[in-house]
Amino acid sequence: MRKAFESFDEAGRDELAKDLEALLEDRNISGDGTLVAPSAYLEAVASRK
């Protein structure tokens, strides 16, 4: 992630930072000053033939 940031010019960096900030804002359910962001994932178990 840090690398992702380093690979841009400043404008690009600000844009990405803004998007991520908005995402955090949107997903944070903590109700206080901390971050609590539920992250959905798919658990899959396959049986091999």
Next chain:
Amino acid sequence: MAMQEREPDLSAVKERQQEMWATGNFARIGNNHVIASELLCEAADLRAGQRVLDVATGSGNTAIAAARRGCEVVGMDYVPGWIEYARKRAGMEHMEVAFEVGDAEDLPYPDASFDVVLSTFGVMFAPNQEKAASELLRVCRPGGRIGLANWMPDGFTGAMFQAIAKHVPPPPGVKSPVIWGVEDRLPELFGEEIFSLDTTRRESCFATFRRATSSPASAHISAR
């Protein structure tokens, strides 16, 4: 160049990714998601003595969860720093886990050498998804199981990867890692080689400090 556009240079993509993973904070990355490793081991119904491979083991979360259940475990990752860290960690708990450096797209193991092959938020990052999936199948013995935990596109982490990809687009032809979290993608990847597939949508929480700075995220997230 036109040629390159049609055939993305996946090894260059992988090299850049490897550099990125190597900059993570070894002690921290994955810490919020130990629960996914434990749950996956339960879902895969591990039995003591089984040979288990954890692909892209990182700090060893899933390998160690399998070792807790008496399995004979190999944890593998392409970042040597992670392997060293995972080894220390298992050592602290007096567990014997073999941690080895290797590539998910080219597993350094013979065919059918494991009873169970696991990967939590790991194999999904391999740029050549078909190759990575075929490697999981190859090293898993007939009748064995493959257990995965993959970020879903609509979840917080999935959305974060997509936001980053919007600004740093992957080369054309490289598919988004989060499609491993779409149910329909797995039958596509495993094809006729599996006879059953059970999927469950779960959530794991990022709970951490939130820094009031212009930095994009908390220390935990920026470590990723």
